[in-house]
Amino acid sequence: GAGVSQSPRYKVAKRGQDVALRCDPISGHVSLFWYQQALGQGPEFLTYFQNEAQLDKSGLPSDRFFAERPEGSVSTLKIQRTQQEDSAVYLCASSSSRAPSSYNEQFFGPGTRLTVL
Amino acid sequence: AQKVTQAQTEISVVEKEDVTLDCVYETRDTTYYLFWYKQPPSGELVFLIRRNSFDEQNEISGRYSWNFQKSTSSFNFTITASQVVDSAVYFCALSSNQAGTALIFGKGTTLSVSS
Numbered sequence: 035g036a037g038v039s040q041s042p043r044y045k046v047a048k049r050g051q052d053v054a055l056r057c058d059p060i061s062g063h064v065s066l067f068w069y070q071q072a073l074g075q076g077p078e079f080l081t082y083f084q085n086e087a088q089l090d091k092s093g094l095p096s097d098r099f100f101a102e103r104p105e106g107s108v109s110t111l112k113i114q115r116t117q118q119e120d121s122a123v124y125l126c127a128s129s130s131s132r133a134p135s136s137y138n139e140q141f142f143g144p145g146t147r148l149t150v151l
Numbered sequence: 152a153q154k155v156t157q158a159q160t161e162i163s164v165v166e167k168e169d170v171t172l173d174c175v176y177e178t179r180d181t182t183y184y185l186f187w188y189k190q191p192p193s194g195e196l197v198f199l200i201r202r203n204s205f206d207e208q209n210e211i212s213g214r215y216s217w218n219f220q221k222s223t224s225s226f227n228f229t230i231t232a233s234q235v236v237d238s239a240v241y242f243c244a245l246s247s248n249q250a251g252t253a254l255i256f257g258k259g260t261t262l263s264v265s266s
Contacts, residue, residue: 038195067252076155076242076256077196090252123194136246136254137184142196 038143059128069125153250157257172228174243183247190240
């Protein structure tokens with residue numbers, strides 16, 4: 035079946051603009067994760083959904099970051115009033131596990147590369 | 152604190168050489184999982200292996216092998232007879248109760264295999 039898909043693949047925003055990044059997880063996957071990957075770094079956890087419930091948002095760097103998954107499938111990560119330090123690759127991952135942990139394999143999408151000018 | 156250290160930033164080898172990627176982790180949990188992921192230029196992370204803290208058996212999968220040693224908190228990854236297609240960034244990651252839902256990644260090792 036299809037893997038995790040993300041759109042757009044590339045996004046250029048002017049400082050201060052709002053952006054919305056979309057993630058389509060693998061069909062039927064209960065768990066969905068968002069990560070931020072700065073250049074030359076490993077991915078860093080942002081937030082976790084189990085179905086439509088956002089169970090962990092401890093990694094969101096500021097209140098300008100907001101994520102939702104209203105119907106328990108597609109998720110959107112929104113960044114308001116973008117800043118240059120928001121420039122990074124945003125990765126989405128899904129897992130079939132219901133456990134609120136990262137013990138099980140996560141399937142990653144190709145990411146959205148956000149550049150804030 | 153939960154932490155993963157990949158001290159090797161970049162490694163360059165010639166095809167058919169063996170190469171070992173180092174990973175050292177820190178956690179106070181007794182139950183935890185360790186992972187290796189590969190990130191090719193296309194960007195998506197590809198799962199390679201998961202190992203739980205109670206299973207110290209080394210594992211071999213084709214040209215890949217993993218050496219888990221709790222005594223040194225290391226989970227090293229060896230590629231035998233490397234190929235150009237192995238060129239990628241490799242990440243070691245840790246999951247534990249203390250880390251909650253977060254998968255803790257190292258900074259990655261960039262492997263370049265030339266022909």
